[in-house]
Amino acid sequence: MPSSPSASPRSRGAERDHGESAATMLIDAHIHLDAAEFNADRERLIDEARAAGVCGFVVPAVERANFEAVLALTAARTDVCPALGIHPLYVMQAQLEDLDRLDALLGRGAARAVGEIGLDHFVSDIDPARQRKFFVAQLGLARRHGLPVILHVRRAVDPILRELRRVSVLGGIAHAFNGSRQQAEAFIALGFRLGFGGAMTYAGSTRIRELARSLPLESIVLETDAPDIPPAWGRGERNQPANLARYAELLAALRGITVEEVQETTSRNLIDTLGGWQPG
Ligand SMILES: [Zn+2]
Numbered sequence: 001m002p003s004s005p006s007a008s009p010r011s012r013g014a015e016r017d018h019g020e021s022a023a024t025m026l027i028d029a030h031i032h033l034d035a036a037e038f039n040a041d042r043e044r045l046i047d048e049a050r051a052a053g054v055c056g057f058v059v060p061a062v063e064r065a066n067f068e069a070v071l072a073l074t075a076a077r078t079d080v081c082p083a084l085g086i087h088p089l090y091v092m093q094a095q096l097e098d099l100d101r102l103d104a105l106l107g108r109g110a111a112r113a114v115g116e117i118g119l120d121h122f123v124s125d126i127d128p129a130r131q132r133k134f135f136v137a138q139l140g141l142a143r144r145h146g147l148p149v150i151l152h153v154r155r156a157v158d159p160i161l162r163e164l165r166r167v168s169v170l171g172g173i174a175h176a177f178n179g180s181r182q183q184a185e186a187f188i189a190l191g192f193r194l195g196f197g198g199a200m201t202y203a204g205s206t207r208i209r210e211l212a213r214s215l216p217l218e219s220i221v222l223e224t225d226a227p228d229i230p231p232a233w234g235r236g237e238r239n240q241p242a243n244l245a246r247y248a249e250l251l252a253a254l255r256g257i258t259v260e261e262v263q264e265t266t267s268r269n270l271i272d273t274l275g276g277w278q279p280g
Contacts (some may be wrong), residue, residue, distance in 0.1 A: 025267045027056035027279060028244045029195050030116075030150065030175050030223035033080065034059060034069040037227040037238055046079075049241035053248075053263070055079060056279030057241065058223075058270070060116040060150050062087035064098040071110060078280030083113035083150050085138055088120040088131045099137050106145040112277045114142040115150025116175060122154040132163070139167040148172035148273050151192075157183045164190050173221055173273060176229060177211070184211055188219050193269055195221050197247055198229035198239060200254075213254040217262070221270045222247050 028049075038045060046057075060083040061070045067084055074082040084105055086094050105111065117138040119131050142149045149172035153160050157179040171191030176199065177184065184194055196212050199205050212220065224247070226239035231246070248266070252259040271278055 025056075025279075026054045026222065026244055026248055026263050027058065027267050027270050028054055028224050028226075028241055029058050029173055029221040029266075029270050030197070031057050031059060031226050031241055032062070032228070033057055033226075033241070034061075034066055034073055035227050045240055045242070046077075049244065050079075052242045052245035054241055054244045056081065056267075058083060058113070058150070058274070060087075060113070061085060062116060063090040063094060064101055067101070067105065071105075081113075081274060081277050081279070082111045083115040084111040085115045085117040085150070086134050087116050087152055088118050088135065089123060089126060089152075091130050091134045092126055094134060099134070099141070102138070103141055103144075106141055106147065111147070112274045113148045113150050113172060114138055114145075115172070116152045117149060118152035118154075119156035119160055120152060120154040121156040121159070132159075135160075136163055136167065139163060139169055142169045142172075143167055146170060148275070150175055153177070153179070161186050161190070164192075170275075171273060173223075173270075175223065176225060178208060180207075181211060181215075184215060184219075188216070193219050193221050193273055195223040196251065197223045197225055198231045198243070200247065201231035201233070201250060203232070209254060212251055217255070217257075217265045218269060220251070220266055221273070222251065222262075222266045 056079050058081045059070050061067050063086055070082050074080045148170045151174045153174055173193050173195050174187045175195040177194035199208050200212050224239055224244050226241055230237050230239040231243055248262045249259050252262045
């Protein structure tokens with residue numbers, strides 16, 4: 001599509017272009033739609049999400065074994081945006097040749113982002129040196145192919161920021177952000193946006209809620225991470241794509257703005273991060 005959402009300022013009040021309403025458009029910046037948890041009712045859940053106003057889904061891979069599943073979803077649906085990468089929790093089973101496969105797929109233009117990649121220093125039995133090796137290599141691939149990255153960051157904000165300062169990439173998303181204001185600002189300064197979702201729904205998540213309330217809206221994207229990170233109203237259950245609509249309402253309430261502004265701005269942010277990708 002020829003429109004350039006990154007260049008356009010807030011368009012509310014201005015005329016809508018080409019009769020296409022952006023007002024009800026929400027895009028999930030992070031959802032594992034290919035997960036086996038959705039095998040029984042994937043299409044129904046997508047239909048429910050679409051009925052709730054969610055019209056696009058960014059689906060990141062986690063290891064080579066699911067690259068094909070993510071790409072198959074993309075081939076079947078124009079509302080799915082693929083990201084390919086090796087997740088830090090999967091590096092023990094990954095092979096170095098998997099990076100060659102990733103490189104080849106990225107070279108064919110198979111993905112709009114590299115992800116999800118990162119560091120997880122919460123899970124103790126995954127060798128940090130091996131995590132770092134895969135992370136740095138994938139930052140290099142993102143840089144080489146001119147792609148943004150989708151980051152998994154757990155107990156590892158500062159080490160990740162350090163690597164991002166060494167290997168500069170186009171930017172991307174710090175998924176399920178759970179750091180300090182200073183760390184949020186450091187990501188933003190490096191061209192990143194921060195993903196907010198299920199954690200924000202818990203009243204006890206005071207720091208995350210305060211950041212969601214007060215960071216520039218231009219720095220925020222919304223995501224479910226379904227089937228993971230269930231919201232407060234679905235504690236212990238499988239998370240679902242339709243929940244994104246309620247996250248948008250919650251963010252609007254926290255910030256004291258309209259849900260339409262949240263929908264428009266967070267979707268535009270995501271499209272900008274993804275180099276103009278739009279759901280069809
Ligand atoms: Zn994820």
